[in-house]
Amino acid sequence: xxxxxxxxxxxxxxxxxxxxxNWGFGELGVDASYAAxxxxxxxxSSFMGQVRARPISGLSVTIPHKxxxxxxxxxxxxxxxxxxxxxxxYWDGDTLCGxxxxxxxxxxxxxxxxPLPDSAxxxxxxxAARAAIVGLKELGVRRIGVSNRxxxxxxxxxxxxxxxxxxxEKRMExxxxxxxxxxxxxxxxxxxxxxxxxxxxxxxxxxxxxxVYNPLETRFLHDADNAHCKTISGLEMFLxxxxxxxxxxxxxxxxxxxxxxxxxxxxxx
Ligand code: ATR
Numbered sequence: 146x147x148x149x150x151x152x153x154x155x156x157x158x159x160x161x162x163x164x165x166x167n168w169g170f171g172e173l174g175v176d177a178s179y180a181a182x183x184x185x186x187x188x189x190s191s192f193m194g195q196v197r198a199r200p201i202s203g204l205s206v207t208i209p210h211k212x213x214x215x216x217x218x219x220x221x222x223x224x225x226x227x228x229x230x231x232x233x234x235y236w237d238g239d240t241l242c243g244x245x246x247x248x249x250x251x252x253x254x255x256x257x258x259x260p261l262p263d264s265a266x267x268x269x270x271x272x273a274a275r276a277a278i279v280g281l282k283e284l285g286v287r288r289i290g291v292s293n294r295x296x297x298x299x300x301x302x303x304x305x306x307x308x309x310x311x312x313x314e315k316r317m318e319x320x321x322x323x324x325x326x327x328x329x330x331x332x333x334x335x336x337x338x339x340x341x342x343x344x345x346x347x348x349x350x351x352x353x354x355x356x357v358y359n360p361l362e363t364r365f366l367h368d369a370d371n372a373h374c375k376t377i378s379g380l381e382m383f384l385x386x387x388x389x390x391x392x393x394x395x396x397x398x399x400x401x402x403x404x405x406x407x408x409x410x411x412x413x414x
Contacts, residue, residue, distance in 0.1 A: 148177040149199065150394060153192065154207035157183040162205050164411045165387045169399040177202070177395075186213065193217035196234070197241065203394040204234040211272065218243040227279045230272055232386065235393040244393060247273070250386025251280040251356070254377045255323070262323035262352065264288040266311065268341045269327035270298035273356055277325050278306050286323070292316040294328075317346040325354045331363030340364040347372035355379050361412060384408055 152162045166179035184192045189210055196204065196217075206214050211230035215221055218234065221243035225231045231243035255262065265286045267277045270293035281289050292311040293299035303310035311319070330339045342353070342365055353369035358379030366376040384405055391399050 146176070148175075148202040148394075149180070150177060150203045150205075151180040151182045151201065152205035152207060153182050153184040153189075153210055155183055155185045155209060157181055157207070160207070161383070161408055161411045162387060164407060165384075165399075165404060166391060168407045169391050169395075169397075169404065172400065172403065173395070173397050175395055175397070184210070186210070189213055190217070200236070202236065203390070205390060206232050206234065208272075215243060217241075224248050224279060224283070228272075228275050230275065233390045233393060235390075244389075245276060245279075246386040246389035246393070247276040247382070248280045248283065249389040250382040250384070251277050252284050253385035253388075254354075254381040255280075255284055258352070258375075262286055264290075264321050265323040265325060266290040266292060266316065266319075266321040267325050267327060268292055268316065270295070270302050271327065273327040274302065277327055277356070278302065278308060281325075282306065290319075290321070316341075317343060320348045321351065323352045323354060325356065326363075326365050327356050329357065331355065331360075331365050332357045333359045338364060340368055342368065344368040344371070347374050349373070351375075352377065356382050358383055359412060361409075380405070380408060380412070 152160055160181055163179050163181055170177045211232055215231055219240045225243050225245040228245045231245055233244045233246045235242050265281050267274050289308040290311045291299045291302050291308055292313050294313050299310045326341050328341055330336050330341045347369050352375040353366055354377040355363045355365050356379040357363050361378050369376050388399055
């Protein structure tokens with residue numbers, strides 16, 4: 146039976162999710178399609194009625210609905226509850242479930258690191274920072290810090306998750322095994338030339354992880370690479386959050402290397 150999937154958000158700008166999932170359906174012979182549905186906050190309740198009535202077999206959820214959608218679900222995972230946000234809806238029988246695969250996507254490229262990072266600093270204190278902190282805790286990272294331009298937001302997160310709050314002005318003073326950028330610094334556009342980390346403050350053995358994926362090599366990652374540090378691009382998090390969604394919906398695994406190529410092609414087009 147044909148199945149319908151999609152992404153909701155508002156405004157729903159360009160998204161690579163349809164490219165990824167439709168490629169996966171095609172490759173694995175799944176009779177389904179994935180659409181982009183712009184849904185405003187005022188229309189969320191009626192859309193969620195349609196999700197149950199049609200039914201829609203699975204959804205990706207993006208800004209501004211990641212919190213608001215939770216009240217429309219039958220159950221949410223512990224992981225999504227910790228983050229306080231859901232980015233994936235799927236059915237378990239007649240139960241409409243919420244998961245946060247941003248966390249799964251965030252930790253996927255870190256799982257293959259040997260040894261695993263023993264300390265990590267998260268830069269920023271928005272929704273992506275929350276997913277990163279929950280991921281780092283799930284991974285068992287011993288020492289976690291959070292630093293944000295507006296200190297009160299970092300203090301709030303540090304208290305909620307039991308991690309260290311680091312002054313934004315002092316963020317580069319302590320060595321960290323892993324530094325994760327969750328701010329928009331370095332993103333294509335007017336912030337592209339900026340980095341949250343000075344080029345001469347990378348320390349040996351440090352890994353730089355940017356959740357920004359456009360451009361693929363941000364100023365932060367470029368400077369880290371020049372300093373002979375390991376780098377992880379935001380494309381990895383995007384790819385793996387999508388692979389995890391696809392698995393929840395179909396029980397199947399997309400070919401990771403093929404999916405990465407599809408996304409790289411989409412980014413470069
Ligand atoms: P998301 O939910 O996607 O993580 P967000 O809630 O807008 O996005 O969070 C963006 C984060 O980047 C915030 O922590 C923000 O810091 P403030 O709390 O001070 O606003 C941070 N940020 C945005 N622009 C920044 C800049 N120019 N320099 C440093 N931090 C910045």
